[in-house]
Amino acid sequence: MELVRKMLGGDADALSQLIGAVEDDLINISEIMSKIHQNTGHGYYIGITGPPGAGKSTLIDKLTTVMREEGHSVGIVMVDPSSHITGGALLGDRVRMQKHYLDEGVFMRSMGTRGGVGGLSRKARAVVRLLDAFKKDFILVETTGVGQVETDICDISDTNILVLVPNAGDVIQAMKAGIMETADIFVINKTDLGNADNLAVDLSLALEQQKRRDNWIPPIIDVQASNSLRVQQVYEAIQLHRKFLDEGLFLQHRRRKGVEDFKKLVREELLDRFVTVLKNNQKFKTNLDRVERGEIDPYSACAEILNSVETWEALRNSFSNK
Amino acid sequence: MDTRGKRTIRVLLAKSDQDAHDRGLRYIAGVLRDAGMEVILMRYRICEEVVSVARQENVDVVGMSFYGSGYRYDVPAVSMSLKEHNLTAKFIIGGTIPREDWPMLTEMGVEGIFVPGMKTEEIVECIRQVRA
Numbered sequence: 001m002e003l004v005r006k007m008l009g010g011d012a013d014a015l016s017q018l019i020g021a022v023e024d025d026l027i028n029i030s031e032i033m034s035k036i037h038q039n040t041g042h043g044y045y046i047g048i049t050g051p052p053g054a055g056k057s058t059l060i061d062k063l064t065t066v067m068r069e070e071g072h073s074v075g076i077v078m079v080d081p082s083s084h085i086t087g088g089a090l091l092g093d094r095v096r097m098q099k100h101y102l103d104e105g106v107f108m109r110s111m112g113t114r115g116g117v118g119g120l121s122r123k124a125r126a127v128v129r130l131l132d133a134f135k136k137d138f139i140l141v142e143t144t145g146v147g148q149v150e151t152d153i154c155d156i157s158d159t160n161i162l163v164l165v166p167n168a169g170d171v172i173q174a175m176k177a178g179i180m181e182t183a184d185i186f187v188i189n190k191t192d193l194g195n196a197d198n199l200a201v202d203l204s205l206a207l208e209q210q211k212r213r214d215n216w217i218p219p220i221i222d223v224q225a226s227n228s229l230r231v232q233q234v235y236e237a238i239q240l241h242r243k244f245l246d247e248g249l250f251l252q253h254r255r256r257k258g259v260e261d262f263k264k265l266v267r268e269e270l271l272d273r274f275v276t277v278l279k280n281n282q283k284f285k286t287n288l289d290r291v292e293r294g295e296i297d298p299y300s301a302c303a304e305i306l307n308s309v310e311t312w313e314a315l316r317n318s319f320s321n322k
Numbered sequence: 323m324d325t326r327g328k329r330t331i332r333v334l335l336a337k338s339d340q341d342a343h344d345r346g347l348r349y350i351a352g353v354l355r356d357a358g359m360e361v362i363l364m365r366y367r368i369c370e371e372v373v374s375v376a377r378q379e380n381v382d383v384v385g386m387s388f389y390g391s392g393y394r395y396d397v398p399a400v401s402m403s404l405k406e407h408n409l410t411a412k413f414i415i416g417g418t419i420p421r422e423d424w425p426m427l428t429e430m431g432v433e434g435i436f437v438p439g440m441k442t443e444e445i446v447e448c449i450r451q452v453r454a
Contacts, residue, residue: 013377013407020380024329087330088355091362094375098364101371108378112360114330 004035007134012107015134019109022130023123033126036133043075043132043139044242047157054163055189056142057096058225059234064100066235067138073105075131075139079124082112089113093142107136125156125261155260159241161185161234164203166195181210185237188222191229196222216244277318283308329453331359333383334411336372338396339365343389346417346438350385353442359449369399373407381411382452388417393427401431412452414445 003021006014021027048056057078064074078093089112100106109131111124124141131139141157162183186203188196200220207218219237223230278284287301296304305311333354337344351361362379366372376384384404386396393415401413414434415427424435434448 016378016380020332026329082360083355083358086356087358089360090351090355091360094362094364098367098371101364101366101374108375110360110362110379112330 001032001035004032007130008036008039010135012104012134015107015130016109019127019130022126023111023114029123029126033129036129039133039135040129041132043136044159045128045132045139045141045157046238047141047143047160048163049143049160049183050163050187051165054165055225056163057093059161059163059187059189059223059231060140060142061097061099062225062228062231063140063235064097064106065228066232068100068103068105070235072137073135074100074107075128075134075136076106076108076142077124077127077131077139078108078110078142080110080112082114087112087114107131107134128156155264156257158245158257159184159238161187161238163187163189164199165190166193166199181212184216184218184241185234186218186220187234188220189225191222192224192227214244214248216241273318274315277314278305278311281305281311281314283310331383331449331453332362332379332381333359333385333449334362334364334372334376334379334381335385335387336364336366336375337387338392339367341387341389341392343417344387347387350387350416350436350442350445353446354449357446357450369396369403372400373403373409376404376409376411377407383412383414383449384409385414385416388415388419390418393417393419393423397427397432398430405431412449414448416445 003014003018007018018027018032022029022032048060050056060076060078064076067074076097078091080089080091080093082089091110091112094108094110097108100108109127111127114123128139128141143152160183162185164186166188188199188203200222203220207220219240221230221233221237223234225231284305287296287304290296291298291301335347335351335354337347347363351363354361362375362381364372364375372384372386384400386393386400388396397415404411404413412433413431414436415432416436419427419435419437427435434445436445436448
C-alpha cells in the first residue's frame, strides 16, 4: 500500500492521511496493522489522564520540550469527547502546545472519541501504533479524564500518569478503583493553588492500602506545569519506571499489552457483527415490539434471542457471506 | 452517537496570537461541533504554523478569523502555502472583512467569507459541501 510505504519512509503527510483513512474506516485496519507490525516496538507509550482542567495538555507541552532537548522525537495523540448526539467534538488540546507546531520532530494529532468508551477512541489504539511505526521515540496519549473508567488507556501504555489538582481531595475517595490502580506516576499540578500537601498525603495513604500486580511504588510529584516547575522530575520518574520495566519484564509486559488489545478487539468486533445481524433479525424485532408493549420483560426477551438457534445461524451466515 | 463508517468533517479554526477578539471564533466552533464536525482550535504566531497544523490534522477545512487588517497578509500567505503542499482543504475566513476586499480575497483562493450578520447555517452548508 502506497501510503504505508511512504509513511514508513518518514513521510509525515502520508502518516496524516493514513490516520484519517483509519479514522474514517476507509481502509482495512488489520491489513495496515499487519504491514507495520515489524516496524513497531521502538516507541515508548505514555498515557496521561486526569480530570478536566488538571493541566494535562500543559504538562505534555512541557514534557515534550524536555524530551526534545534530550534528542528524542515525540508523537502526541490528544483525545477529546465526541458528542453522543451530534457526533461532533471540540478538539482544543493543541492550543497549549503552540511551541511545537513547527518542530518536525513532533507529530501531534487530535482525535474525537467517536463512539468509543473508556476515554480512548477505538481507533486511537491503532493510531498509536502508527506513530510507533513512524519511529517516534515517545508517544504521549492524552485522554478525557473523568478519573474512573480510563482503563482503556492502560491497555496500551507502558507508563501511565495521573494528573490531579489540589482541592480535589474528595476525588480520591471516588477514585478507589480503576485509574488509581493503574497509574504509575501521580502528578499534582497547580501547586500554586495551595493544599497540595494535603492531597499528597491523602494519595499516599490511599496508595498504601491498595495492591499492585508488580512492586513498583508510584511516585507523587508536585509540579507547576505552566511554569515548567519540576517537569524535569516527571521525566526522570518516567525514565525510572522504564528502567524498572526493562529490568523486570518489559518484553512480557509489552506482550501482555498486546494481549489486552487483542481480547478487546475480539469483543468489540464480535459485538459489532452481532448487532448488525440482529438489526435485520425477525425474532429480534418481534421481541423488541413485545418489550415495548410491556408484554414481556427485557431479560426474558433477551434470553429468547440468545437461546434461539435461528440467531446463531444468522450470525454464522453473516460470516460466510463476508 | 456511533460514527463508525461515517466520514466526520474536520475543521481547523485559527486565530492570530496578536488578535484577542476570539468570541466569534469560539461561537462558530460550537456551531460546527453541534453540526457533527470535529473542530480543532489553534492560535498562530506566523502563518506557517497554520499550514503545519492543517497537514498533521488532515483537515477538510481551514478557517481563519480576523479582526483588523491582518487578513491582507495572512490570507495570501496561507493560501499559497496550502497549494504548495497540495492540500485540498477548503479555505474560508471570517471576522471583520470589508466587502470591497471580498473579490480580491476570492481571487487569492478563499472559498467562503463569513461576517457578522450572516446566518450560521450558511457556514455549515458551505462546509458540508466538502463531502458532497
